[in-house]
Amino acid sequence: MLKLEHICKQFDDKVVLDDINVEIGTGEIVSLLGPSGSGKTTLLNIILGLTRMDQGKIVFQGQDLSNVPMKKRGFNIVFQDYALFPNLNAYDNIVYGLRNKKGTVSKQEVREYIDFLELQPHLDKRIGELSGGQKQRVALARTLVTKPKILLLDEPLSALDGVIKESIKQRIQSIAREFKLTTIIVTHDPEEALTLSDKILIIHQGQIAQFGTPQEIVHHPSNDFVKQFIIKQLHIKRQNIYNLFGEQYA
Amino acid sequence: MRSAKPEMRVIFTVILLLFAVFLFLPLLILLVRSFGSDRGFTLGHYASIVADREFVAAIGNSVKVSGVTAVITTVLGFILAYSIHCTKIYRPVKGLLKTVIMVPMLLPTITYGFAIMYSFGNQGLITRLAGRNLFEIYGWNGLLIGYVIYTLPPVFLLIHNAFKYIDKKFIIVSKLMGDGTMQSFMNTIMRPLAGALGGAFVLSFILSFTDFGIPASVGGTYPVVATQLYQVMLGSIPDFNQGAVIAVMMLIPAVFGIWLLNYLEKWNFHYDKLSDIELPRQRVRDIAFGVMSSAIVMGMLSIFAVMFIAPWLSSYPYDMTFTFQHVRDVIQSSDLTGVYRNSLWVAFLTALFGTLMAYLSALLNVRTSLKARSAVDIVSMITNTVPGMVLGISYLLFFNGSSLKGTFIIIVLCNIVHFFTTPFLMAKNSLSKMSPSWETTGELLGDSWFKTVYRVILPNSASTVIEMFSYYFINAMVTISGIIFLVSAQTSLVASKIKELQHFAKFNEIFVLSMLIFFTNLIIKLVCDAWQRRTAQR
Numbered sequence: 001m002l003k004l005e006h007i008c009k010q011f012d013d014k015v016v017l018d019d020i021n022v023e024i025g026t027g028e029i030v031s032l033l034g035p036s037g038s039g040k041t042t043l044l045n046i047i048l049g050l051t052r053m054d055q056g057k058i059v060f061q062g063q064d065l066s067n068v069p070m071k072k073r074g075f076n077i078v079f080q081d082y083a084l085f086p087n088l089n090a091y092d093n094i095v096y097g098l099r100n101k102k103g104t105v106s107k108q109e110v111r112e113y114i115d116f117l118e119l120q121p122h123l124d125k126r127i128g129e130l131s132g133g134q135k136q137r138v139a140l141a142r143t144l145v146t147k148p149k150i151l152l153l154d155e156p157l158s159a160l161d162g163v164i165k166e167s168i169k170q171r172i173q174s175i176a177r178e179f180k181l182t183t184i185i186v187t188h189d190p191e192e193a194l195t196l197s198d199k200i201l202i203i204h205q206g207q208i209a210q211f212g213t214p215q216e217i218v219h220h221p222s223n224d225f226v227k228q229f230i231i232k233q234l235h236i237k238r239q240n241i242y243n244l245f246g247e248q249y250a
Numbered sequence: 251m252r253s254a255k256p257e258m259r260v261i262f263t264v265i266l267l268l269f270a271v272f273l274f275l276p277l278l279i280l281l282v283r284s285f286g287s288d289r290g291f292t293l294g295h296y297a298s299i300v301a302d303r304e305f306v307a308a309i310g311n312s313v314k315v316s317g318v319t320a321v322i323t324t325v326l327g328f329i330l331a332y333s334i335h336c337t338k339i340y341r342p343v344k345g346l347l348k349t350v351i352m353v354p355m356l357l358p359t360i361t362y363g364f365a366i367m368y369s370f371g372n373q374g375l376i377t378r379l380a381g382r383n384l385f386e387i388y389g390w391n392g393l394l395i396g397y398v399i400y401t402l403p404p405v406f407l408l409i410h411n412a413f414k415y416i417d418k419k420f421i422i423v424s425k426l427m428g429d430g431t432m433q434s435f436m437n438t439i440m441r442p443l444a445g446a447l448g449g450a451f452v453l454s455f456i457l458s459f460t461d462f463g464i465p466a467s468v469g470g471t472y473p474v475v476a477t478q479l480y481q482v483m484l485g486s487i488p489d490f491n492q493g494a495v496i497a498v499m500m501l502i503p504a505v506f507g508i509w510l511l512n513y514l515e516k517w518n519f520h521y522d523k524l525s526d527i528e529l530p531r532q533r534v535r536d537i538a539f540g541v542m543s544s545a546i547v548m549g550m551l552s553i554f555a556v557m558f559i560a561p562w563l564s565s566y567p568y569d570m571t572f573t574f575q576h577v578r579d580v581i582q583s584s585d586l587t588g589v590y591r592n593s594l595w596v597a598f599l600t601a602l603f604g605t606l607m608a609y610l611s612a613l614l615n616v617r618t619s620l621k622a623r624s625a626v627d628i629v630s631m632i633t634n635t636v637p638g639m640v641l642g643i644s645y646l647l648f649f650n651g652s653s654l655k656g657t658f659i660i661i662v663l664c665n666i667v668h669f670f671t672t673p674f675l676m677a678k679n680s681l682s683k684m685s686p687s688w689e690t691t692g693e694l695l696g697d698s699w700f701k702t703v704y705r706v707i708l709p710n711s712a713s714t715v716i717e718m719f720s721y722y723f724i725n726a727m728v729t730i731s732g733i734i735f736l737v738s739a740q741t742s743l744v745a746s747k748i749k750e751l752q753h754f755a756k757f758n759e760i761f762v763l764s765m766l767i768f769f770t771n772l773i774i775k776l777v778c779d780a781w782q783r784r785t786a787q788r
Contacts, residue, residue, distance in 0.1 A: 050690055076694050083687035087709035096705075100696025146695060 001025055002047075002150065002182060007056035009042055009206075016042050018206040020056070024199070027180040029173065031193035034203035035229065041154065043203070044186045048152055049073045060149070076148035080155040082139040084127045090134075091123040094141045105145050116178070117141050117171070133164040137171070144175070151175070153185045157192055169196050190230045191237060194218065202226055254620045255699050262614050262622070265607065269629050272663050276644035277636065283647055284494035295495045308473040309499070315390060315474065316458035319397035323454040324447055326398070326546050327405035333543040335413040336421070336439065337536045338529055343544075348410075350547050353554065355403050356771040358728040358745040361557065361764040362396045363467020364757060368556040370395075373567045375556045388470025396464035399550055401454040408453060412446030412518060419527050445517030452514065456507040460500060460637035462731040466749055475500055476731070479639060483646070483735060490647060497640045508635045561761040576758040580766075586747070586759065590766055593727060593744040596661055600726035604666040605673060605718045609711075612677035613703065617689065626674070634671035638732030641668050646735045656738035664736055665726045673718035680714035681707070712785040720778035724771045 007020040016039045024030050032040040045051035047058065049070030058065045065073055084093050094114065098105060114120055117137045122130060130138065136156065143151065156172065157165045173196065176183045187193050193200050194214040202209040202217070202225075210222040218234070221227045285291050299305055330351060334344045354362065369376045370387045377383055385391045416439070424434040440447075462476045469477050479500065483493040560566040561576045580586045611626045636644075645664055654660045684707070692702030708715070730745040737746045744767055748760050 070690075071693055071696075077690075079685070079687040079691065081685050081687060083685045083691040085688065085706045085710070087706065096692075097695030100701075142695070 001061060003059040005057040007046060008054050009046065010054055016206050020208060022201060022211060024182060026182055027176060028199060029176050029183045029197040030199045030201060031185045031187055031197040032201050032203060033187055033190060033193040036188060038203045039206045040186050040203050044152055044154060044184065047184065048075055048077050074148060075150040075152060076143045076146050077152040077154065078139045078143050078156060080158060082135050084135060084139055086127045090119065090125050090130065090138045093138055094145060096142060097146045104147065110145055113141050113144050132160050133168060136160065136168055151181050151183045155186055172196065190233050202230060254618055257699060258614060258618050258620060261610055262620055265611055266625060272667050273632065276648035279648045280494050280497055280644040283491055284498045295491045299492060299495045304473060305478055308475050308478045311472060312459055312474040315393050316455045319394055319401065319458045320451045320454040323398050323401045323405045324450045326402055327409050327450055328447065330406050330543050330546060331409040331413050333539040336529065337539045338531055339536055339540045347543055347547055350551065351406050352403050354399050356724060356768050357764060358730050358767060359400050359461055359463030360467050360730050360745060360748050362399055363464050364760055365554050365557045366392050366395055366468055368560055369553045376552065388468055389472035392468030393464060396468055397458040400461060400464060401457045405450040405454050408450050409446050412443055416442050416519065418529065422527060442519035445514045448514040449511050452507045452510050456504050459503055460639060462639055462734060476639060483643060493643055494647065497643045500637055501640050504635050504637050557761045557764055561758045577762055580759055580762040586763065589742050589744055589747045592741060596658060596743060597723045597726040599662045600665040601719045601723035603662065604722040605715060607666060608670060608673040608718060609677045609715060612674055612681050616678055616682045630671045630674045633667055638668050638729060642732050642735040656741060658741050661733050661736050661741060664732050665729065668732045669722055669725045673721055676714055676718050680711045684710060713782045716778050716782045720774055723774050727767055727771055
């Protein structure tokens with residue numbers, strides 16, 4: 001279980017996060033949802049240990065991680081641009097971290113991750129030769145072989161188009177189930193957040209607007225912001241789909 | 251951004267200390283010496299310099315000849331760049347123009363002077379072809395030709411790069427809107443290029459104003475600032491205070507020029523989306539520019555031609571029989587081969603440590619959150635401003651009593667600082683284009699910072715590193731203005747040796763040594779270019 005207690009962050013005079021309190025259960029997929037500038041990426045970086053918080057505590061499985069440096073927290077992230085190393089091929093990217101931590105993962109396990117993400121045919125390719133979805137899966141594999149205790153994903157779907165988006169979504173869900181891996185995702189897309197995750201943390205101007213399951217958010221929006229910006233967008237989308245297919249598909 | 255690591259701080263401190271000792275303090279001493287005397291602060295040195303009629307004339311001469319050079323070079327550079335970007339000249343010809351225009355960069359400027367003498371002098375190659383003396387080469391004419399050749403490559407590069415940012419679609423749009431030829435030319439070419447053309451003028455002016463090699467060889471009795479400075483410092487009665495004053499006087503236009511260059515940069519158009527577009531055919535334009543640009547490049551080459559011919563003849567131009575004698579003499583002279591070895595050694599060390607220093611500076615500047623990281627930007631602006639001769643004099647004044655005096659170390663450091671700006675900007679440009687998350691990713695995968703730099707950052711900027719190395723090497727090989735005050739009998743380099751050989755009129759040796767520099771640089775350039783292409787392909 002990951003507990004965030006009273007987290008505050010300020011950049012110069014601008015308050016980015018203001019008293020964030022959340023509990024995330026083991027194996028849950030949680031989306032941090034909010035418009036750009038809401039502070040969601042900052043919160044992700046604070047959990048990762050990249051950004052220092054001004055106040056508050058991060059407790060993971062009973063242990064206070066607030067002052068533990070990034071490298072020792074045991075979390076890992078897939079960045080929005082994937083940050084794959086172009087001088088190495090797909091396979092060498094995946095096993096990059098193993099040189100530093102010999103013995104943590106066996107060859108057999110690496111093979112399993114590769115098979116699970118269906119990367120076998122692409123292992124010898126250069127990064128430039130991979131499609132967006134393939135890059136995403138290579139980056140996921142590279143992160144998973146380090147056996148992170150929490151998986152963080154920064155806008156994992158924003159650079160992907162239509163069908164690939166849906167398949168990566170399923171992939172993320174099956175990773176969380178298969179490895180009982182707590183997964184925290186940053187996104188600005190309500191549809192993505194509500195269809196992908198177990199719980200959604202809606203952030204608005206550095207504060208929690210609502211934290212709950214997709215059903216709770218859709219049926220019991222707790223304030224105007226959630227209604228106006230989250231639910232309304234989904235209604236418009238639903239209306240567009242109805243118009244295309246006809247009401248009977250409702 | 252991630253927090254700064256101790257190892258970053260250590261490297262950064264070392265770099266800043268190096269620049270403090272090898273840039274700031276020497277310049278400070280220079281300034282102090284220009285005002286200093288036994289009795290404290292004085293303006294006396296400035297007063298005596300300003301009262302010196304010969305020196306005032308030299309400043310006037312420098313301004314005049316540099317100004318005229320700058321106008322001519324800008325026009326020629328524009329014609330060449332225009333031919334390459336806006337005409338439909340046969341493609342391989344364009345490639346050839348672009349390559350050949352770079353030839354002067356591979357030679358020391360002092361060689362240009364001797365090539366001009368052998369081309370336009372009384373018995374010169376071109377004089378004999380023309381059947382008469384075209385003009386007096388010592389003084390104004392020689393300087394002008396030399397400066398134009400010297401500054402044409404960088405001026406061409408500057409305009410050429412500016413052309414890359416001009417959207418040629420606007421030429422078509424302007425035509426479709428009914429603009430006449432002249433109006434279209436003004437609106438779609440001249441106006442967007444105004445900043446670059448101004449910049450080209452300023453660049454050519456500063457380079458000419460501060461060069462030493464050309465006036466040293468063909469200056470004759472026409473005094474310019476650079477030769478005055480040399481005489482005051484290394485003449486029969488050296489006067490360090492006066493030298494410091496002249497160096498400061500040389501620095502002032504350079505400072506103003508660089509400021510102007512940065513200001514003019516803002517004038518440039520930057521179309522954000524560029525697209526290639528087929529240009530309409532226009533026979534007259536294409537033929538005219540094809541002929542003009544070929545003439546410029548051929549003219550330049552014809553001046554250097556003699557350098558590659560004379561040393562193979564017994565006694566050019568009197569006895570034209572072929573001989574290996576001169577080349578053999580140079581190779582057998584332990585003195586000259588030793589000097590060549592020195593030059594190679596200095597160029598190699600400069601390239602190695604210069605690249606390391608510029609790369610680390612850029613790395614800390616763009617890829618860390620060090621608080622004072624922008625200090626390197628200021629350093630790079632200063633190194634861009636300070637002319638080689640001024641830097642050399644500052645070193646001479648600052649390190650005069652120290653054990654560094656007369657060593658290779660001081661020459662290498664002077665070169666590293668003198669040519670720092672361009673490699674630093676190359677590295678900065680390349681490093682800032684990479685994903686900002688690599689270091690964090692590497693760290694999460696268990697790397698130390700050094701390890702990520704070595705395993706990821708460096709391999710992905712290999713092509714730039716090679717380019718930096720080649721830039722440093724070639725410039726260290728050809729520079730004379732930076733090192734002329736620093737070489738000793740033991741650390742003599744080819745470029746300074748040429749200056750010495752001039753007194754004994756040993757022109758064959760001069761040309762053989764110049765050829766050695768030329769071919770060494772050519773090999774380095776070709777090898778680096780090929781290697782760069784290979785790494786870029788991967």
